[in-house]
Amino acid sequence: MTDFVTTSVRRLVAVWNTAPVAALVAERGLPAITAEYLRGTFAWSHAEQATRALTEHFASARFADEVEYGVLLVPDPALLDTRASLPLEVRPTSSPDVFDERLPAGVALPAGGPWQLVVSVIGSYGPSLGSYNDVLASDGFVVDGQDTRTWMTRQVWGARLLQCGATPPDCEHNERWTFTLFPGESLVAGMAESGTVLKGKVRFRLGKPDRGIGSARVAPAVLV
Template structure:
């Protein structure tokens, strides 16, 4: 628990002024310990790690606690200003993309457990993931919140080392099976040529660079 709390405080502290301007509570140890169920988060982290242990590239995947801001205050589904990016802006955003699926509840911060490192597991294409029956963990379908909003929060939380970036050891992109197809194309996110990119692509593209980020909603129920 302490490692998760310390990691989140360190990740969001550099953005404290920006978050305050958006009306979001500061991420402090006291706020995190008072607000969220850390026993449940730890169990979810272990459950995801165990369930996807045989996935391709599972050895390079790190699961853990991820904070997602209320989109009414900070919408991680869309381009964000340069002051919160370690990469040059503007973000690249395909204008065909709809608003995107938001987490429920309207909380200032929503705690989920998901991929928090540079890479998610490789489990095939968007179509492969949608057609699978092996994504239920602790009673939740972990595809439900494989969304643009959660990935956008992960990019912010990772700070100067964004996920799915060509500057990492290998370049990847994260698929969003929690979002519907748009004009027959699948949503994904990546960081390429110094820009955070919200993209559309072929739903049957299952190359090794195509990754997913299973999610357990710690605050569900």
């Protein structure tokens, strides 16, 4: 096992076995996250290659020095749907989620088992690459043979929230507040989807698709 794999497995086992999150995983009928399960289920050489490729490809992006790439586990939405509000006890915040009722069900990863591995942003901040419109208009997002915009989705961001530990991404209590755009999701009545954590609430929301301020971030992702 490489240092990358050992470190990644330890981190995933730790975050998915915190008391409230582990209870939710068991309640929903998902396999428990153990080192043995992770090592025996996923293509770790591909994950390590994709992590390195993402880091190098987006090294010139604005705020790239703040970005950490690595592995995320995304549950089957039929069992645990991270595209919408979740129980308060699994949140590192003190208030119920805020979910814009205009949002559709959202894009889901292709069926591939109870858990799927995605390489994406795992830290507090993604890179700043402009607005939703800017990202869609660019031709610089293919990494490791995949268009990394495809999985810039609400589901992957929601899964990232569950494995962030005590400090949520895109939160006002970080050094700077940000929000993550979801260019993998279609516009809703001309508005772009994004996610943030603001005033103690996880927020799934809609906004202007041409808003490209520094707080607007993305999370390039490769499905392993």
